[in-house]
Amino acid sequence: MLSLAVIAAAFASTAVGLNNGVGKLPKMGYNTFNNFGCSYDHFSAYAQVEAMVKHGLVEAGYNTILIDDCYSLKNRSAEGKLVADPEKFPYGIKNFTDSVKALGVSASAYSNAGYKTCAGHPGSYGYEKQDLETFAEWGFDYLKYDNCYIPFDNVTQENVYGRYERMANAIAEFAEETNSTPFQHSLCEWGWQQPSTWASRFGQSWRITGDIKPWWSTLAAIIDAASFTYWSTNFYGRIDMDILEVGNTGQGTPPGNLTYDEAKSHFTAWTLLKSPLFLSTDLTNVTEETIEILTNKDLLKINQDPNVGESISPFRWGINPDYTSNVTHPAQYWSGNSSYGVVFMVLNTLDTEADMFFNLTESWAIRAGRQYSVYDLWSHTDNGTAIRNISLTLPPHGVSALLLNDDGPEPEGIEPYCGVWYQCSFPNGTYYSN
The missing domain is CATH 2.60.40.1180 (Golgi alpha-mannosidase II)
Structure with a gap:
């Protein structure tokens, strides 16, 4: 086990998020990837939005659908534009986004800071501004920005900071030029400690681990990472603990095997740590227990607290010494x-x-x-x-x-006089001893 007391102390202050008019509170919605992988189209994705409405999820606050990878052809047009896959979207992506907006759900885009997306479709490196124009034409207002197919160092002469800064600058420029609301920028660069030190300059959320899987061991590891990065969460900027795996039985990952208690723990940690809440369950075939968890109004109102932006934080690790990383047994x-x-x-x-x-x-x-x-x-x-x-x-x-x-006040006459009596003293300077 690695002791991280020094690291934790170094980051005791809370970061200030990017306040550019969007993303004050965690985003809530649906992400296609963990349920479908690349095997989705207009009709299957639209069916999930219909189910979101049917099960009360839109009313609960899940109000966007993120089309995550594989929506375009693998080659750009002669003019360098992204081209929507005509088999997946026979009526065009704009028709899809208009259709879901009629149900009260916005649409969110996916792209990548490298040459290609993780599934091998065109990435936005070198095309940042042009792709934003396309996303706006298609009706998107939120961007998940991934980290695959990274150009060589001697090409970019930039670290990850610089590649994400390119898109952040493009978002700001596009909003100013078009007098429009900036895209909400979600950085998906799989960092552990580093993104919490810089990503708030560029976006409203930042991933702190690799991709989630529907296993308790993965959830525990993410919660462990969050115990050292929670401090960077506030209004307009927060850690992203990845997709909610509550009830997942889809194709993007192996079938989910979380118990009911594990699913509750999963949802509790994600909501109270103020992570974005993107579910990816097949909502056309879902249990009442799953909907019960996902629509817990008491937890959701804390995730969406309009007055307090900070997340909860660990006060005792429990099994392990405080400030000690353990991916199996995180802070309790x-x-x-x-x-x-x-x-x-x-x-x-x-x-x-x-x-x-x-x-x-x-x-x-x-x-x-x-x-x-x-x-x-x-x-x-x-x-x-x-x-x-x-x-x-x-x-x-x-x-x-x-x-x-x-x-x-607590009742009089309770001893010890202090709940935790170490260093507790009478007026004459005598320590209280239990």
Whole structure:
């Protein structure tokens, strides 16, 4: 295990996101890739949008569809323009985007900072401005920008920073020249620590790992990465933990095998860490449990909090020493502020049932000497009053998501006088000892 205390301390301040008028809150929508891979067309993608409406997902806030790779022919036109695949989009991409907009859903584009996209279609390196013009003609307003087929160093004479800066500059120039709203820019360059130090200058979200898979081991590794990058999340800029695999049984990845408790943990972490929420489940063949998870209004309202942009953060790692990376057993105890109260997320990263425990004042957002009402963000019930601490029993890979609100001074006469008594002192300077 690698100790990262020094790295974490170096990035203790919160980054300021790119405030260019778009992307104040995390984007929510549908991404075609994990469900379909390249095997989609106008009709199959439109069916997913219809299902989004049917299942209440659009009403819940999932309001865009991202056409992720494979939408164009593998060669540009003689004028250098992207050409929509006529077999996939027989009526043209603009017809598709107009059709989904009639259902209350916008359309989002995909491209790449290299010569080709990851599936081998034309990338935007050297064509940034021209491709933005095409995306605008087609009716897109959001851009996921990937990182395959990178030109040689002696060609670009730029690092990854420079290649993503090219597209960011093109977005700003295009918006100014056309007097239009800038494209929302989602950087997909698969970084771990680095993107959180620079990507907020260029976009509204940035990937922190490689592609997600519908396995608990992958989710745990992403949560581990998030425990060292959460600090960069705020309004207009946030870490991107990749696509929601809740209920996934599609062709883009192997069939999903998450348990119900793992799916809840997955959704809880993504929402409370303020990640963009792009699902990629076949919504034409989906369970009620999946829809129940994806439309959890209590968690979604924290993800979309209009007043607090920061995500939750770990206050204790639990199994591992604090600030220690472990892709199998990431940080277990998390907390943060919201417009609705103090948020707690407790994860059981073990393969067996586990008893979990924390002192309230381990969270920076809790006031000492107060008692707190407890609301369960999954059962949607009031669960009494917490004084000093909370104990939980969680299933394997299970989660608890709680919302606490001040409920007055704690009862008098409770000893020890401090919830955590190390360095706690009487007025005469004598330490309290338990």
